[in-house]
Amino acid sequence: MNRLWSEMTRRTEPYIPGEQLNRPEIIKLNTNENPYPPSPRTGEAIQREIGRLQLYPSPTADGLCQAIAERENLPADHVFVANGSDEVLAFSFMAFFDPGQTIRFPDISYSFYPVYSKLFNIPYEEVPLRESFTLNLDGFAQAEGGIILPNPNAPTGIYESLDGIREILEANPDRPVIIDEAYIDFAGPSAAVLIGEYDNLLVTRTTSKSRSLAGLRVGYALGHPGLIEALVRIKDSFNSYTLDRLAQAGAEAAFRDETYFRETTKRIVQTRNRAVEQLGALGFRVLPSSANFLFCTHPEADAEKLCEKLKGRGILVRHFSKPRIQDYLRITVGTDEQMDRLSKVLSEILCK
Numbered sequence: 001m002n003r004l005w006s007e008m009t010r011r012t013e014p015y016i017p018g019e020q021l022n023r024p025e026i027i028k029l030n031t032n033e034n035p036y037p038p039s040p041r042t043g044e045a046i047q048r049e050i051g052r053l054q055l056y057p058s059p060t061a062d063g064l065c066q067a068i069a070e071r072e073n074l075p076a077d078h079v080f081v082a083n084g085s086d087e088v089l090a091f092s093f094m095a096f097f098d099p100g101q102t103i104r105f106p107d108i109s110y111s112f113y114p115v116y117s118k119l120f121n122i123p124y125e126e127v128p129l130r131e132s133f134t135l136n137l138d139g140f141a142q143a144e145g146g147i148i149l150p151n152p153n154a155p156t157g158i159y160e161s162l163d164g165i166r167e168i169l170e171a172n173p174d175r176p177v178i179i180d181e182a183y184i185d186f187a188g189p190s191a192a193v194l195i196g197e198y199d200n201l202l203v204t205r206t207t208s209k210s211r212s213l214a215g216l217r218v219g220y221a222l223g224h225p226g227l228i229e230a231l232v233r234i235k236d237s238f239n240s241y242t243l244d245r246l247a248q249a250g251a252e253a254a255f256r257d258e259t260y261f262r263e264t265t266k267r268i269v270q271t272r273n274r275a276v277e278q279l280g281a282l283g284f285r286v287l288p289s290s291a292n293f294l295f296c297t298h299p300e301a302d303a304e305k306l307c308e309k310l311k312g313r314g315i316l317v318r319h320f321s322k323p324r325i326q327d328y329l330r331i332t333v334g335t336d337e338q339m340d341r342l343s344k345v346l347s348e349i350l351c352k
């Protein structure tokens, strides 16, 4: 604490990101990155764009918004892009939630939501997940200030059906409902199909997971043009150029390579199903995952110690010291080879 800090700086409790140890010998299964490189078209587009770096990027990122709109079958005025979905979420908190009106999100969900709430002075209630870690839909009825929740949920990986999302929207017609779909490409249908019916629905997404672009920092939101306009107003009051030229060109190219996207996503889902069996054979209880990670617990092993031991053997996974989930590990789905190695190392640790 410093005497020159603003009240905002003093009250904030920053998010702690997963460890970024990028040594090649490390198997990194702790931040839900994609184990495959991005589409080769991304590299080509970035290369072409380098010669234009003397010019500011498009503040409206038209080419990228158009590519996303085409893929989602929506008009381009239903799309907003920013520097990672974290920035989309931060802008959304500013655009839609008011200090003094309590918002709701699940007690176990993305740990950035309480951080933004404190930063922007927005009171919040955490709606407890059921014992099975599924959403308690009744708990989201008539939320005073609005709702935000991830689907599939993080860090559980559990997917809520569109019927459930619709129930939440019906119970909150005049409040913003933000569905954070960071992991939707590994799951079932997206709530984006409901956008035409609900003008209070904002769907946020990222290219960091299914498009292998965590390092490029591109996130986006889909929603009614009235919501998109609010996000643009906030962005333009903050920084007109949140996405640089390389990010816009690279991400647009990724959205235009549907074949590569489908192939890598399919591979990850196959590896996920295989890894569930491997972990099950070692005695883990694995929650049903619709994401690119697994959330699991072992009846005889302390999760935090397991996480440390894995790190000692060169494998990073994530442990959260939080009530209800302190016995769990979140393990990103890597390649088949990485998951085989994980399974071998875990069996050695557990047998000791």
Ligand SMILES: Cc1ncc(COP(=O)(O)O)c(C=O)c1O
Pocket: 031, 032, 083, 084, 085, 086, 087, 110, 150, 154, 180, 182, 205, 206, 207, 208, 214, 218, 219
């Ligand atoms: C639920 C959820 N939302 C948003 C994000 C942020 O993604 P991005 O890399 O686009 O900022 C993450 C990242 O892990 C996430 O787990």
